[in-house]
Amino acid sequence: MSVFVLRRVVTLLATLVGASLIIFLVLDALPGNAAQMLMGADASADAVRALTVKLGLDQPLAVRYLQWIKGLLVGDLGNSYVYGTSVASLIAERLVLTVPLAIMAMTITVTLALTAGIYTAANHNRLGDVGVMSLTQIGIALPNFWFAVLLVLLFAVRLQWLSAGGFSGWEDGIWLGVKSLLLPAISLAVVQAAILARVTRSAVLEVLREDFVRTARAKGLGKREVLWSHVLRNAMIPVMTVMGLQFANLLAGTIVIENVFYLPGLGRLIFQSIANRDLIVVRNCVMLLATMVVIVNFVVDVLYAFIDPRIKVHDL
Amino acid sequence: MTAVPLLDVKDLEQRYALPRESLFRPPGQVRALNGVNVQVAAGRSLGIVGESGSGKSTFARLVMALERPTSGQVALLGRDLNRISADELRRTRRDFQMVFQDPYGSLDPRQTIARIVAEPLTVLEGADRATFGERVAAALRQVGLRGADMEKYPHEFSGGQRQRIAIARALITQPKLIVADEPVSALDVSVQAQVLNLMQDLQEQFGLSYVLISHDLAVVDYLCDEVAVMYLGRIVEQGRPEDLFEHCAHPYTRALLEAVPRARAGGGRRRRGSQAIASQSAATTGCPYVVRCPLADQHCREALPALRKVGEGHLAACHRAEAVMALPPAAVEG
Amino acid sequence: MGERQAVPLLDVDSLGVGLNTSRGPAQAVRDVRFTLKRGETLGLVGESGCGKSVTALSLMGLLPDSAVVTGSIKLDGDELAGLADADYCKLRGNRISMIFQEPMTALNPMHTIGHQVAEPLRRHKNYSAAQARKEAIALLDRVGLPDAIRRVDAYPHQFSGGQRQRITIAMALACEPDLLIADEPTTALDVTIQGQILDLIADLVEERGMSMILISHDLGVIAENVQRMMVMYGGIVVESGPTDEVFRRMGHPYTQGLFRARPKLGARKGTRLKTIAGTVPELADLPSGCAFSDRCQLVIDQCRAALPPMIDVGPGHFVRCIRTDVSLAERVGVLTA
Amino acid sequence: QSKKDSVVMGMTLEPPGLDPTNAAAAAIAEVTLYNIYETLTKINEDGTTSPLLAESWTASPDLKTYTFKLRKGVKFHNGEPFNSAAVKFSFERNAAATSTNKDKSLFQAFEKVETPDADTVVIAVKHSEPNLPFLLGQASGSIVEPKSAATNVTQPVGTGPYQLGAWAKGSSITLTKWADYRNASAIKLSKVTIRFISDPAAQAAALLSNDVDAFPRIATRVVAQFKSDPRFTVLIGGSRAKTIVAINHRKKPLDDVRVRRAILAAIDRKALIDGAVEGFGTPIGSFYTPGSLGYVDTTGVNPYDPEKAKKLLTEAGVTAPLELSLKLPPPPYARQGGEIVAAQLAKVGIVAKIENVEWAQWLSQVFAPNGPHNFDLTIVSHVEPFDLVKLTEPDYYIGYNNEAFNALYKQIVSTPDEASRTKLLGDAQRMLATDAVSAYLFQPQWPTITNKKLKGVWKEVPQFENDFSAWSWE
Amino acid sequence: MSAPLTTPIDAPIATRRLPARTFWARALRHRSFVLGGSLSLLVLASALLSLVWTPWSPYEIDIASKLRPPSAAHWLGTDSFGRDIVSLLLAGARSTILVGVIAVGIGLSFGVTLGLLASARRGWTEEIIMRFSDFTFAFPAVLSAIMLAAVFGPGMVTSIVAIGIFQIPTLTRLTRGSANAIWAREFVLAARAAGKGAFRITIEHVLPNILSILIVQVTIQFALAILAEAALSYLGLGTQPPQPSWGRMLNDAQTLLFQSPMLAVYPGAAIAIAVLGLNLLGDGLRDLLDPRLARER
Ligand SMILES: Nc1ncnc2c1ncn2[C@@H]1O[C@H](COP(=O)(O)OP(=O)(O)OP(=O)(O)O)[C@@H](O)[C@H]1O
Ligand SMILES: Nc1ncnc2c1ncn2[C@@H]1O[C@H](COP(=O)(O)OP(=O)(O)OP(=O)(O)O)[C@@H](O)[C@H]1O
Ligand SMILES: [Mg+2]
Numbered sequence A: 001m002s003v004f005v006l007r008r009v010v011t012l013l014a015t016l017v018g019a020s021l022i023i024f025l026v027l028d029a030l031p032g033n034a035a036q037m038l039m040g041a042d043a044s045a046d047a048v049r050a051l052t053v054k055l056g057l058d059q060p061l062a063v064r065y066l067q068w069i070k071g072l073l074v075g076d077l078g079n080s081y082v083y084g085t086s087v088a089s090l091i092a093e094r095l096v097l098t099v100p101l102a103i104m105a106m107t108i109t110v111t112l113a114l115t116a117g118i119y120t121a122a123n124h125n126r127l128g129d130v131g132v133m134s135l136t137q138i139g140i141a142l143p144n145f146w147f148a149v150l151l152v153l154l155f156a157v158r159l160q161w162l163s164a165g166g167f168s169g170w171e172d173g174i175w176l177g178v179k180s181l182l183l184p185a186i187s188l189a190v191v192q193a194a195i196l197a198r199v200t201r202s203a204v205l206e207v208l209r210e211d212f213v214r215t216a217r218a219k220g221l222g223k224r225e226v227l228w229s230h231v232l233r234n235a236m237i238p239v240m241t242v243m244g245l246q247f248a249n250l251l252a253g254t255i256v257i258e259n260v261f262y263l264p265g266l267g268r269l270i271f272q273s274i275a276n277r278d279l280i281v282v283r284n285c286v287m288l289l290a291t292m293v294v295i296v297n298f299v300v301d302v303l304y305a306f307i308d309p310r311i312k313v314h315d316l
Numbered sequence B: 001m002t003a004v005p006l007l008d009v010k011d012l013e014q015r016y017a018l019p020r021e022s023l024f025r026p027p028g029q030v031r032a033l034n035g036v037n038v039q040v041a042a043g044r045s046l047g048i049v050g051e052s053g054s055g056k057s058t059f060a061r062l063v064m065a066l067e068r069p070t071s072g073q074v075a076l077l078g079r080d081l082n083r084i085s086a087d088e089l090r091r092t093r094r095d096f097q098m099v100f101q102d103p104y105g106s107l108d109p110r111q112t113i114a115r116i117v118a119e120p121l122t123v124l125e126g127a128d129r130a131t132f133g134e135r136v137a138a139a140l141r142q143v144g145l146r147g148a149d150m151e152k153y154p155h156e157f158s159g160g161q162r163q164r165i166a167i168a169r170a171l172i173t174q175p176k177l178i179v180a181d182e183p184v185s186a187l188d189v190s191v192q193a194q195v196l197n198l199m200q201d202l203q204e205q206f207g208l209s210y211v212l213i214s215h216d217l218a219v220v221d222y223l224c225d226e227v228a229v230m231y232l233g234r235i236v237e238q239g240r241p242e243d244l245f246e247h248c249a250h251p252y253t254r255a256l257l258e259a260v261p262r263a264r265a266g267g268g269r270r271r272r273g274s275q276a277i278a279s280q281s282a283a284t285t286g287c288p289y290v291v292r293c294p295l296a297d298q299h300c301r302e303a304l305p306a307l308r309k310v311g312e313g314h315l316a317a318c319h320r321a322e323a324v325m326a327l328p329p330a331a332v333e334g
Numbered sequence C: 001m002g003e004r005q006a007v008p009l010l011d012v013d014s015l016g017v018g019l020n021t022s023r024g025p026a027q028a029v030r031d032v033r034f035t036l037k038r039g040e041t042l043g044l045v046g047e048s049g050c051g052k053s054v055t056a057l058s059l060m061g062l063l064p065d066s067a068v069v070t071g072s073i074k075l076d077g078d079e080l081a082g083l084a085d086a087d088y089c090k091l092r093g094n095r096i097s098m099i100f101q102e103p104m105t106a107l108n109p110m111h112t113i114g115h116q117v118a119e120p121l122r123r124h125k126n127y128s129a130a131q132a133r134k135e136a137i138a139l140l141d142r143v144g145l146p147d148a149i150r151r152v153d154a155y156p157h158q159f160s161g162g163q164r165q166r167i168t169i170a171m172a173l174a175c176e177p178d179l180l181i182a183d184e185p186t187t188a189l190d191v192t193i194q195g196q197i198l199d200l201i202a203d204l205v206e207e208r209g210m211s212m213i214l215i216s217h218d219l220g221v222i223a224e225n226v227q228r229m230m231v232m233y234g235g236i237v238v239e240s241g242p243t244d245e246v247f248r249r250m251g252h253p254y255t256q257g258l259f260r261a262r263p264k265l266g267a268r269k270g271t272r273l274k275t276i277a278g279t280v281p282e283l284a285d286l287p288s289g290c291a292f293s294d295r296c297q298l299v300i301d302q303c304r305a306a307l308p309p310m311i312d313v314g315p316g317h318f319v320r321c322i323r324t325d326v327s328l329a330e331r332v333g334v335l336t337a
Numbered sequence D: 001q002s003k004k005d006s007v008v009m010g011m012t013l014e015p016p017g018l019d020p021t022n023a024a025a026a027a028i029a030e031v032t033l034y035n036i037y038e039t040l041t042k043i044n045e046d047g048t049t050s051p052l053l054a055e056s057w058t059a060s061p062d063l064k065t066y067t068f069k070l071r072k073g074v075k076f077h078n079g080e081p082f083n084s085a086a087v088k089f090s091f092e093r094n095a096a097a098t099s100t101n102k103d104k105s106l107f108q109a110f111e112k113v114e115t116p117d118a119d120t121v122v123i124a125v126k127h128s129e130p131n132l133p134f135l136l137g138q139a140s141g142s143i144v145e146p147k148s149a150a151t152n153v154t155q156p157v158g159t160g161p162y163q164l165g166a167w168a169k170g171s172s173i174t175l176t177k178w179a180d181y182r183n184a185s186a187i188k189l190s191k192v193t194i195r196f197i198s199d200p201a202a203q204a205a206a207l208l209s210n211d212v213d214a215f216p217r218i219a220t221r222v223v224a225q226f227k228s229d230p231r232f233t234v235l236i237g238g239s240r241a242k243t244i245v246a247i248n249h250r251k252k253p254l255d256d257v258r259v260r261r262a263i264l265a266a267i268d269r270k271a272l273i274d275g276a277v278e279g280f281g282t283p284i285g286s287f288y289t290p291g292s293l294g295y296v297d298t299t300g301v302n303p304y305d306p307e308k309a310k311k312l313l314t315e316a317g318v319t320a321p322l323e324l325s326l327k328l329p330p331p332p333y334a335r336q337g338g339e340i341v342a343a344q345l346a347k348v349g350i351v352a353k354i355e356n357v358e359w360a361q362w363l364s365q366v367f368a369p370n371g372p373h374n375f376d377l378t379i380v381s382h383v384e385p386f387d388l389v390k391l392t393e394p395d396y397y398i399g400y401n402n403e404a405f406n407a408l409y410k411q412i413v414s415t416p417d418e419a420s421r422t423k424l425l426g427d428a429q430r431m432l433a434t435d436a437v438s439a440y441l442f443q444p445q446w447p448t449i450t451n452k453k454l455k456g457v458w459k460e461v462p463q464f465e466n467d468f469s470a471w472s473w474e
Numbered sequence E: 001m002s003a004p005l006t007t008p009i010d011a012p013i014a015t016r017r018l019p020a021r022t023f024w025a026r027a028l029r030h031r032s033f034v035l036g037g038s039l040s041l042l043v044l045a046s047a048l049l050s051l052v053w054t055p056w057s058p059y060e061i062d063i064a065s066k067l068r069p070p071s072a073a074h075w076l077g078t079d080s081f082g083r084d085i086v087s088l089l090l091a092g093a094r095s096t097i098l099v100g101v102i103a104v105g106i107g108l109s110f111g112v113t114l115g116l117l118a119s120a121r122r123g124w125t126e127e128i129i130m131r132f133s134d135f136t137f138a139f140p141a142v143l144s145a146i147m148l149a150a151v152f153g154p155g156m157v158t159s160i161v162a163i164g165i166f167q168i169p170t171l172t173r174l175t176r177g178s179a180n181a182i183w184a185r186e187f188v189l190a191a192r193a194a195g196k197g198a199f200r201i202t203i204e205h206v207l208p209n210i211l212s213i214l215i216v217q218v219t220i221q222f223a224l225a226i227l228a229e230a231a232l233s234y235l236g237l238g239t240q241p242p243q244p245s246w247g248r249m250l251n252d253a254q255t256l257l258f259q260s261p262m263l264a265v266y267p268g269a270a271i272a273i274a275v276l277g278l279n280l281l282g283d284g285l286r287d288l289l290d291p292r293l294a295r296e297r
């Protein structure tokens, strides 16, 4: 394994440990006893105490932290205080929605952004460029949840083409599931796509100014060929960095969007669990989100090494 | 007179670690400087030539105490720059200043000329800008600019003028030594001449010493009393320019001289032997130039030649220096 | 004799290039005319910004879209000015090639050198991938890249500057062009490596009977490498002629100034260099009339009135100066100074 | 239509589990009551009780002993028979020390539960309890099967017509018809999907886009647009709930009745009902709802009168502005009502600083009996019927603690005669109004919106439940 | 001895890079700058105006006249509490700007300091700071706001802190990246040769040279802060009632989407205008402050 990748792995692990510590400490400071919440307002004090012991909330901080980490490592996330079911299965149920949603949103983002970005760069300063870029300016300025609301108004209520929200699950057919995630995915994607399109455009323009582009032209390659065979791969580096960062935004966006479309995804689970003081769920969900973000950025970094020969990968 | 030399460099070595490429191999090293000894007497100028990557700039940075050497010492007027306190070093800096290659990059674009030129003073004497005004104006006049230019910004000047500003900045503390790393190589031929003339004038006027780094032999020849030729972090030949260029004693110097194109009628093309480029990190036992040397023999491959005297004030690190000197002189432009 | 060859390879007539600079539109190149026969070499000298690269790029049809090219460029009698890009693409890399100044940035860091050298072959000669690769290895071998077979799949960053320049040369020569334009091919390199690269180019040009335009700001490089030369200043050609002739009888004050300003190896220490006052002007504020008039010691009012015509001062030797009488007389002192 | 035997119902909150006997959340009852689990008695749409698992019952004259005759031949979903042992088990489980039943105090008040035979249950209550048949019809009295009781939270087993089909946490619960139900042919819907949608706009969108066929207790905000829409039926039902601005008597100067009266006088109930629940509410003057036994209208005791409010404050020696905290739990009536209350209070010189809190915080900071009772004002809706008793509890969050009222309440519960009880209840209501215990705002009305073709959905909702056995498509 | 003055002096000083026109002369001809600047000024002016005057009180609840359509008295109508929409929009600008300024302030002061420190010290310091910033990236504003709101209760301060924290890593990276580029420039070497220490170089050379990059980024960060604030308020985690806020207006309006869709349009449009203005302004500034790009036009 190359030193480059090894270094990234080490920092990845360190970041995850740091994240777990912060998440644990912050959530531990939450007011409102989980046991009290679960038992309801009229529970007797010793019933609450009994539950506290049962949930293991009486243990010292460090012990609980280590237990949690140990559980994480063996895949045992404990049981939800509220639902009584295993947190892992609870999260798994939600991931069935959030992961496809994120993938759909990211796919739409990337498709829209690359198309628009490359088109505008290739038509620099022409009418198409100006038009598309003005659209992206507006796209960036739209709050995604507002855009979502407008989409619901149009497609679900006026036209009745798509469902206004909710998620029917994948059992009734992939298409139904995709249909119910389409509007949320689009509203998540539009803003991100606008940003990414701009990044793509300027990255392509930047590369077009490079000397090697002129060299390629001097070999007799047409503008189009140069764009596809010489420019894009170079331009992908900044585009990928931003894509990695957008993934974090996208996950954050799902928290809001899942609330607009009442989708039972991870974001909503966090939201509800905090309201219910189902801390064990919150902690694991937040950790999961943080892990996803960190891993995506790690993957982006390693991908650089594949795309860009200047980063050593020989014994990867 | 056994006066203390202005600059005394002893056994200077500098290595840089290359980024680690593999876990299982130690990181590579670049031996940028490989035991350099040199002295510069007050009022005399040293020119350093050599190909790209031979360690010229590294040498300049070490002389300016911008980096700590791996080993060896740099003494200015007898004080070892790496031994004295940070505070003392700052005060000592009054005596040696630097001029850089890139006239566009060496001036802070956000500062006025007055601030740029006064920079060495503000470090030494605090930020009392008012009293600096006169001195800045004087320094600017010395390099042929007007005092009125003080409130302008670098982008309002041409490359040649900027290099004058950089020289004014170096002059303002009235230093004894100016280290100039390729001061004219970024300038156009017609402007280059102006700056070179200026540097010569200043040397005459103030008795300055230059350590002048260049890859252009003619520039060094024009300005220096003594020339050192560097190759792969070592000085391979040293001496007065006329000795060096007329009776060079190292095959590398000769290759350099032969490579200089001659601007004259009927120049015609001269063949140069194709040469491999030696590696810097591989530590060979023999002469580092052996791969490119047309005269190399078995001895050269086995023993590292030391710098030795081959004539009056003329040193060379070559086992076969005499053979080289015996060759017909490389045609020199007249 | 020369007249027998009906059309020269390249015939450039009253070439002008207008560019949009940061300070408004400007005429970067004016009234450049020359012809180049097969196998002939031409040098272009002048200081930074005098229009050398713009001239070269206009021959390649690679100026930015906003550039306005006037005049005529004929390759083998076919007009190139105003040619559609698709047609130009068929010429570039095939009949006209170019080597650029910066070897460090002229290669795409993301592609192997083999791929980049093979690209023109695949495009213009419709070689198969394997054929093109084989040819690329042969070319790399020819330009003196050590161990070409093993290194053909390496990336540009794994090569030194000199090696990269060899790779770009291999690229330019891949399709055996009729005309090679070398735009300051050695400025970024060391003197010793510069020598090797120039030797290499000269050998190849000779070997394949190509014509070459060599651009440089170094009079020495020009003196040693080309048969004919042109000196440019401020977008115009101020002097042109056979190289030996020009060096023997420099006719233009600017050419003389350039020559005098060079520090010369072995010149006695303590001598002063003869400088040209002032700096190279920006395109947008060239003086009227002769572009050099502001810096010329011999300037008279007439110089500023109109662009001087080319004056014949010898066999094929032209000088754009109305004071050649004085300047040629002054020149006597130049070489002895 | 293909929908003929299935229905999708919307619900605001998701139940945290499916055992109504060990958790308080109303959402549990809304899913399970009369559908999965059954009780001895059934509370009807009009608030009367009728037989369910008990075929009949008798009460002793002192209302302390009740005898229930159970229905025969009833089975649980898992095949176990339903009998008096199951009833005894269920009730004793609810009364156990570790029980977390919402009505634990009711079951702990049972002196004993006797089972003379498999079909008879005799319950002896420690004090007279006139409402027992009604109380046992609530979800907390659901009869569970002893062997499966522990896992009811996730795998409910009852005697009702429906079984749990699937539960997509956070999204929906599907109930499927139990083929072996004793009266299976009367059950029209073979599948009921309950989707959880908390956002008002999403609730409306789901109805409008036909994703949902019925939405009981939908957010009042969205009702207006459905009234004129021919595709929907809008049902407006009363409730036994009381929405109030609770005042913390433990804090100065709120212990001064004049200050409390000032607060009441500052609040315009009419505007509040319009603003907070779009007019879906009936003003009330005490902790008691219209339609209940002995209700008297006390809204005139502390009428809206800002001038009087200012005067009262001056009398009480309060220097304006009086700064108070107003903690608001999440439901819209509280959040929206809070803004209006704050604006109204501001006009008489009371600055109510709004603090939005989650239920967890509200419970622990405001409500918990042993908690800090850290609030000045809060808005909340008490949904339980007949809960005057709470005001007699010393650690109730309001901190009323009035000996006179406690005595009056004791008298009420020990008076079996309905007429005298009616009079005493009137006295109690007047006492609460005069003492300005809380700012009693309104009895909320609960709108239900259904597809026009869906029949059998209750309009009146005496408690939280949805009786799917009555639902059918036209 | 030849005096230096005999050295020929260069021709009259030539202006090289930036055209002679002043910043403002160029700025006023730049389309995005002018449009973005006007929109941003509009928002700022609304906020300032709302301090002294609004058509109605944004706190005044008048249930009787709720959900009125636009009229002469209420130019954009009233909301569900009978409050005047125009007044709410004006006053909402205030919260938006306040949150933006403070959050970006937090992000700037920490981000720039950390970034400068990282590039001045390099080595371990840099490594730790950069890993820290990577790690902060893993917590988007909404996530940290939810967690902070759960601990400290929702509110303006919580949301400001959460948004501010999220701004730090972006600014740290940007600062460090551009500062590293400055540190690699020769004039820094010149300053070191003159004897300046890392601190002085940072203050006197690095900071002024990255200032224009930071100014451009600040407009973008400000826009992001506005979006984040709106999202948080929309979720009920941001500005609390009765303080007017665009995000909460949207939330409120969403429940009435089918009755009064325009209620959702106004605050959404206000947010979009503010963000659009800042983004355009940023684009304009980037062109105007970066001579490399200016040349391209
Ligand atoms: N900071 C550094 N880290 C690693 N290697 C370095 C560093 N600085 C210089 N080197 C290496 O040390 C060698 C000498 O470099 P130096 O810059 O001194 O050469 P030079 O003679 O000035 O070359 P040039 O003529 O191109 O300026 C080169 O191989 C260079 O790559
Ligand atoms: N794309 C362009 N847009 C605007 N101006 C340009 C462009 N390319 C070149 N110029 C200008 O045209 C003039 C001539 O440039 P050119 O590149 O031909 O000079 P050169 O003689 O090749 O100089 P150098 O020796 O520095 O390469 C310069 O003033 C330059 O600024
Ligand atoms: Mg160097």
Ligand SMILES: [Mg+2]
Pocket: C052, C053, C054, C183, C184
């Ligand atoms: Mg050029």
